[in-house]
Amino acid sequence: MKKDYPVPASFLERETEVKKSRFIARVAPVGSRDEVKDWLEKAHQDHPDARHICWAYQVGRPGSAAEAAMNDDGEPSGTAGKPILSVIQHKDMGDVLVMVIRYFGGIKLGAGGLVRAYAGAAESVLSEVGRVVHKPLSAANITMGFADEQPLRHWCDMNAAELDSVTYGASVAARVLVPEDQAEVFSAFCDAHKLDYSFET
Known part of the structure; x- marks a missing residue:
């Protein structure tokens, strides 16, 4: 059973200043490399004059992330992407991208x-x-009869499940996203209502 894990609730931006250099940090929830790319493109559009846009992300559960990457974007190797990633890992958060946009203030900071x-x-x-x-x-x-749709919708509402799609024909076909820890309860509901169901593998 996969464990639940915390992810960022929303996009957020914060700015700090170090020796006249501006560091604009952005965090965004991401579920794939494509989403990372979209956020980075937006950062480049918003800040075309920034000296560096460094970033790190991890997708999946903290500690065993399916995918993680980082980029120093021209800063000396290991001075930007790696510290960003290690803060992400320390926060024990998954599905997260952090970008730090730097405007150089004229004073070199050195590697440390x-x-x-x-x-x-x-x-x-x-x-x-x-x-x-x-x-x-x-x-x-x-697959179910028309009369079964309302009880199913009610069950979804009560159990944090999501009715992903419903198709009407001779009968009703539905795709439901069920929290893994509710899978057995869902099976019991379907059996009790004599619904024909199968989990995707």
Whole structure:
């Protein structure tokens, strides 16, 4: 059984200043590399004159993320992406992207100063962003009579399940996203109502 884990509740931006350099940190919830790309493109559109846009992300459960990556975007190797990623990992959060946009202020910070500045910027935004719990979902396909749709909708509302799609024909076909920890309860509901269902693998 996959564990629930916290993910960012929303997009958030915070700005810090270190020796006249501006560090604009953004956090965003992401579920795939494509979403990461979209957020990075937006950052480049919003800040075309920034000297660096460094970032790190991890998708999946903290500690065993399915995917993680980082980028120093021209800063000395290991001084930007890596400190951002280590703050993410320390926060025990999944499905998260942190971008730090830097406007150079004319004073060089040195490698240690950069590490502290990027880690501090990541910390400033991650410590303030709201968290929601990501519950792994299982998808189930159901075929049922018209009279069964309302009880199913009611069950979904009561059990944090989501009716993903409904198709009407001779009978009603539905796809339901069920929290994994409710899968057995869902099966019992279907059996009690004599619904034809199967979980997608």
